[in-house]
Amino acid sequence: MIPTAEQLARYTLERQHPITRTWVDDATRLAVLAEEHAALDILLAEDLDVAAQRAERLTPGKPAESMLNRWVAVGNDLHAMLSMRFEGMDVTKPFVDATPMTRSPLPSDLPALAAIAQEVYGIHNPRYVRLWSAEPDVPGTQPDRRFLAAPISELQPHDVPPGLVLVPAKAVEHYDEARRAYDAVDADHPHHADEASLQDRDDLEEAAAEGLLFDVTVNGEWAGYTAAVIKPDDALGLPAYVVLELVLAKPYRGHGYGPHLSTLLAQALPDPTRILIGTIHADNHGARTAALTAGRHDIGGWLQLPLVQI
Secondary structure (H helix, E strand, O other), X not given: OOOXXXXXXXXXXXXXXXXXXXXXXXXXXXXXXXHHHHHHHHHHHHOHHHHHHHHHHHXXXXXXXXXXXXXXXXXXXXXXXXXXXXXXXXXXXXXXXXXXXXXXXXXXXXXXXXXXXXXXXXXXXXOEEEEEEOOOOOOOOEEEEEEEEEEHHHOOOOOOOOOEEEEEOOOOOOHHHHHHHHXXXXXXXXXXXXXXXXXXXXXXXXXXXXXXXXXXXXXXXXXXXXXXXXXXXXXXXXXEEEEEEEEEOXXXXXXXXXXXXXXXXXXXXXXXXXXXXXXXXXXXXXXXXXXXXXXXXXXXXXXXXXXXXX
16 A cells, blocks of 8 residues: 555655754654655556656656556565656666655665566666665665755855855856856766756746846856756755756866855845755765865765666
8 A cells, every 4th residue: 555645754754864854843844745745656656647648758658557656565674665767857767766765775675676676667677776865875876966955044155265256147148158168077077977967948047037046257257157946856845945056167167166156056045044955966076075065964865776677
């Protein structure tokens, strides 16, 4: 039997990093998490019409039932909600999400979890199972994205280099320059393309319309973008702004500006009672160091359990 949204919310909350339990009271967070689980996990487990729509769009020719979420017994008192996903909606990058769980997985749980994921979704040839852990790793898994966060009230700018300023952007006027900035990083660090990518122009335009996109300027010259979004499904049940974009153009990299972008963005956002959250790949050491230096905490993240292709 599929748990209720409230049960899933409690499982999720129990697995969060302890520091986040001090930022928001549990009752408020449980209500938000329950709403999210109802709108996503339970809907995808019960609504065959939605499953059919997803199958038609993402896996044409395969049965709708193969896109339904499944609540499975892994063994040793561990249950998990499995969901068929695709990285960035790219049909060539299938994976199985197993984020809602009755407890945190142990290394001894991984073989059974991999076997069940293959049994349920093998028709889609998923590459890995994605797990959530407040701990930095679980032996037998590989790193994925980490969540780095802090209350905006704690993210106070200090020792900001002269001339570094954020200016509200009314429109996305430097998109091509931002793309070239990403291309430059990818050229210097080929693995970066798998860790981070420029947000779609439409997303940045929406952020601009909501007053959440900022031009990074140095001595009045455009140097990059910072942007945020209110996106509950990436906020772990917290009242948060989620970092949408942080990018510096190549001429402004290596000057010590990066660690200040988080704090400047936080103080530029309209609601100081929220929490700033951003996801950064565990292997993106420069971005992680900048976020930690700014005062954000690693509050958990995803891990990948590789699957053998069948």
